[in-house]
Amino acid sequence: MIDILKKELTKDFDVAVEHITKICEQEGFSVMLTKSIDGILKKKLKITDHPRYTTILACNPILAKMGLEASFNVGLVFPCSFVVYEEDNKIFVSHVSIMKIAKEVGLATAEAMDPIIEKTSKMVHKAWEQF
Numbered sequence: 579m580i581d582i583l584k585k586e587l588t589k590d591f592d593v594a595v596e597h598i599t600k601i602c603e604q605e606g607f608s609v610m611l612t613k614s615i616d617g618i619l620k621k622k623l624k625i626t627d628h629p630r631y632t633t634i635l636a637c638n639p640i641l642a643k644m645g646l647e648a649s650f651n652v653g654l655v656f657p658c659s660f661v662v663y664e665e666d667n668k669i670f671v672s673h674v675s676i677m678k679i680a681k682e683v684g685l686a687t688a689e690a691m692d693p694i695i696e697k698t699s700k701m702v703h704k705a706w707e708q709f
Contacts, residue, residue, distance in 0.1 A: 580682055583673045583702075585709060587662075591669050595632050595662050598671055598709055602660065605705040607636035610657055629664040636660065638701060644694045645677060649686035655679050658702070671709050673702065 587594045599609050614632050619625040637657040645652035655676040662671050677698045681691040 580674060580678045583671075583706060585671050585706070587669045587671055587709065589669065591630050591632075591662065591664060594669050594671065594709075595634065598660055598662060599634055601705050601708045602634065602636045605701060605708075606640070607638045607658065607701075607705070609634060609636050611635040631661065631663040634660040634662070638698075641677070641694065641698050641701065644697070645680065645686075648680075648690035648694060651685040652677070652680045652691075654685060673706070675699065675702070 589597060595612060599612055602609055612632060612634050614630070616625075616628045616631045619628050635657045636659070641658075642653075642656060645656070658673070658676055660671055660673045662669065664670075675695065675698060677691060677695045680686055681688055681695065
């Protein structure tokens with residue numbers, strides 16, 4: 579089963595995005611992109627009342643290499659993402675394991691993915707506890 583991690587934050591939205599980005603980098607993830615989805619909706623669709631929603635795309639090179647060694651198809655779900663969003667006047671962060679998704683949808687065998695999932699889980703949870 580694929581669990582979705584979700585946590586309410588007590589930080590201001592922009593501070594939360596900055597904090598999560600910093601923690602990801604401290605825990606060995608390269609932050610590839612931080613993008614305001616609500617900003618894109620505003621710019622491209624002229625939607626001005628969408629709740630704030632920012633995606634943080636991160637990659638740990640060791641985990642990426644392990645995934646690609648299991649199967650090049652695992653790269654179809656890269657990179658890891660964390661999202662920070664507003665809902666009901668609260669700020670949340672969410673994450674789902676791309677390695678578990680890769681296993682569930684058959685991008686690589688369970689035998690190949692299980693050790694990667696175990697290592698990924700430890701690294702993500704270490705960062706998650708600091709959010």
